[in-house]
Amino acid sequence: MPATATDPHTSRTRSWWGWGYVDAHPDDAECVATGALLPGTLARPLPVPRIADLPIGRPAATPPAALAHLVTADPRARAAHAMGKAYRDVARALRGRPGRIPDLVARPARDQDVTDLLDWAGGHGVAVIPFGGGSSVVGGVEYRGDAHRAVLSLDLTSMDRVLEIDTASRSARIQAGALGPALEAQLRPHGLTLRHFPQSFEFSTLGGWLATRAGGHYATGHTHIDDFVQSLRVITPAGTGTSWRLPASGAGPSPDRFFLGSEGTLGVITEAWMRLRERPRHKASASVAFTDFARALEAVRAIAQSDLSPANCRLLDPGEALLSGACHDGSAVLVLGFESATAPVDGRLAAAVDLARAHGG
Ligand SMILES: Cc1cc2nc3c(=O)[nH]c(=O)nc-3n(C[C@H](O)[C@H](O)[C@H](O)COP(=O)(O)OP(=O)(O)OC[C@H]3O[C@@H](n4cnc5c(N)ncnc54)[C@H](O)[C@@H]3O)c2cc1C
Missing domain, CATH: 3.30.465.10 (Uridine Diphospho-n-acetylenolpyruvylglucosamine Reductase; domain 3)
Structure with a gap:
C-alpha cells in the first residue's frame, strides 16, 4: 500500500489530520482571515505537528509474510488512520495529541484478504477497526481500551468497484x-x-x-x-x-x-x-433569506409537511450562511431544491417559495 494517503483516483494526497487534500488547505493568512469572522475564536492558526513528533511507537504486532503485502506500519498512514474528522479530532491532531495510533494499517483488495486479516488478528490479540473514508465524527474509527496487544486499522478503500x-x-x-x-x-x-x-x-x-x-x-x-x-x-x-x-x-x-x-x-x-x-433530468432550486430564524423554522415545517416533496430543504443558520458564503448580512438562508427524472419541477419550487414568503422569507 502507498506510504501516503494518496487517493488512487486523483493522485492527490489527503491530509493526515484535517479535511480534504493537502494541496487545497488554506494557508495561515486565510486561516486568520476566516477565524476573524467567527466571534470568540483566537485568530491564530495552530502549526501542523510533524509526523516525527507524534507519539508513534514501534508496532506491537507483525503480520505473517503471507499478509505483509497488505499491511503497512508507515507512520504517516498510521497517523492518518488514528482518528475521524470531528472538530475535536482536528483540534487534538493539531495539538499533537491524537488518540491511540494504530500499530498497522491494512488495505485489503478482496474478501479473502479481509477474512485472512481477521483470522490472523483474532489469533494474535490484535483489534481490527474497519475504516472507510475516516470521516467519522463520533470516534468510531478509534481504538478505546487496553484489552488488545495491538490495533490494526482495516482501510477498505481499495475495494471500490x-x-x-x-x-x-x-x-x-x-x-x-x-x-x-x-x-x-x-x-x-x-x-x-x-x-x-x-x-x-x-x-x-x-x-x-x-x-x-x-x-x-x-x-x-x-x-x-x-x-x-x-x-x-x-x-x-x-x-x-x-x-x-x-x-x-x-x-x-x-x-x-x-x-x-x-x-x-x-x-x-x-x-x-x-x-x-x-438520474434526474429536471432540476430547480432557490434560496430564501430570513431575518427571523424562528419563522424560518416554521417555513421549513410547512414545506416538509406539504405534499411538495423537495429533494433539499435545508436551513442554514446565520453562522453557517456566513461561512458558506450564502449570505453576509446575518440572515438565515433556506436552500430549496427539487428534481425529477420524469417531469418539470418549477411549479413545485414556486409553491415552496410562496410558502417560505408566507412565513416571512
Ligand atoms: C464535514 C463532515 C460532514 C458530514 N456530513 C454528514 C452527513 O451529511 N450525514 C451523515 O450521516 N454523516 C455525516 N458526517 C459523518 C460521517 O461522514 C458519516 O458517518 C459517514 O457515513 C462515515 O463514512 P466513512 O466512510 O468516512 O466511515 P469511517 O469514518 O471510516 O467509519 C465510520 C464507522 O463505520 C465503520 N465502518 C466503516 N466502513 C465499514 C465497513 N466497510 N464495514 C463495517 N464498518 C465500517 C468504522 O469502523 C466506524 O465505526 C459528516 C462528517 C464530516 C466530518
Missing part, C-alpha cells in the same frame, strides 16, 4: 470501500444514481454510510442509506454472511438492520446490493 448492475430492478452490487465520487462515476454511464449525498460525500464510503446509518444532504425525501439497501455481505470473525436479496420483504426480522449502524463492531461490510434511481 461497482461489481454488477441490474438495470431492470434498478439496483447495483457495490463494494463497500467506494468513496462517494467514485461510486457515482461508475453509475453515471448507466444513467443511474444512488443519490445519497451526505455533506462528507467526497471523503466517505458506502461501507461507512451503512455502518453509521448516514443521512443524505438531499434530506427531505429518501434520506437514510437504510432505505436503499437490498442486501449486505458481511465478514465477521465467526464467518461470512450474505443476506437474501429481495426487492422488499415483510417476513421476520431484517438481518440487514442488525449491521446497519453497527459502526464496525459486528463485522466488516464488504459489499451491498443497493437500490438506485434514474
Whole structure:
C-alpha cells in the first residue's frame, strides 16, 4: 500500500489530520482571515505537528509474510488512520495529541484478504477497526481500551468497484470501500444514481454510510442509506454472511438492520446490493433569506409537511450562511431544491417559495 494517503483516483494526497487534500488547505493568512469572522475564536492558526513528533511507537504486532503485502506500519498512514474528522479530532491532531495510533494499517483488495486479516488478528490479540473514508465524527474509527496487544486499522478503500448492475430492478452490487465520487462515476454511464449525498460525500464510503446509518444532504425525501439497501455481505470473525436479496420483504426480522449502524463492531461490510434511481433530468432550486430564524423554522415545517416533496430543504443558520458564503448580512438562508427524472419541477419550487414568503422569507 502507498506510504501516503494518496487517493488512487486523483493522485492527490489527503491530509493526515484535517479535511480534504493537502494541496487545497488554506494557508495561515486565510486561516486568520476566516477565524476573524467567527466571534470568540483566537485568530491564530495552530502549526501542523510533524509526523516525527507524534507519539508513534514501534508496532506491537507483525503480520505473517503471507499478509505483509497488505499491511503497512508507515507512520504517516498510521497517523492518518488514528482518528475521524470531528472538530475535536482536528483540534487534538493539531495539538499533537491524537488518540491511540494504530500499530498497522491494512488495505485489503478482496474478501479473502479481509477474512485472512481477521483470522490472523483474532489469533494474535490484535483489534481490527474497519475504516472507510475516516470521516467519522463520533470516534468510531478509534481504538478505546487496553484489552488488545495491538490495533490494526482495516482501510477498505481499495475495494471500490461497482461489481454488477441490474438495470431492470434498478439496483447495483457495490463494494463497500467506494468513496462517494467514485461510486457515482461508475453509475453515471448507466444513467443511474444512488443519490445519497451526505455533506462528507467526497471523503466517505458506502461501507461507512451503512455502518453509521448516514443521512443524505438531499434530506427531505429518501434520506437514510437504510432505505436503499437490498442486501449486505458481511465478514465477521465467526464467518461470512450474505443476506437474501429481495426487492422488499415483510417476513421476520431484517438481518440487514442488525449491521446497519453497527459502526464496525459486528463485522466488516464488504459489499451491498443497493437500490438506485434514474438520474434526474429536471432540476430547480432557490434560496430564501430570513431575518427571523424562528419563522424560518416554521417555513421549513410547512414545506416538509406539504405534499411538495423537495429533494433539499435545508436551513442554514446565520453562522453557517456566513461561512458558506450564502449570505453576509446575518440572515438565515433556506436552500430549496427539487428534481425529477420524469417531469418539470418549477411549479413545485414556486409553491415552496410562496410558502417560505408566507412565513416571512
Ligand atoms: C464535514 C463532515 C460532514 C458530514 N456530513 C454528514 C452527513 O451529511 N450525514 C451523515 O450521516 N454523516 C455525516 N458526517 C459523518 C460521517 O461522514 C458519516 O458517518 C459517514 O457515513 C462515515 O463514512 P466513512 O466512510 O468516512 O466511515 P469511517 O469514518 O471510516 O467509519 C465510520 C464507522 O463505520 C465503520 N465502518 C466503516 N466502513 C465499514 C465497513 N466497510 N464495514 C463495517 N464498518 C465500517 C468504522 O469502523 C466506524 O465505526 C459528516 C462528517 C464530516 C466530518
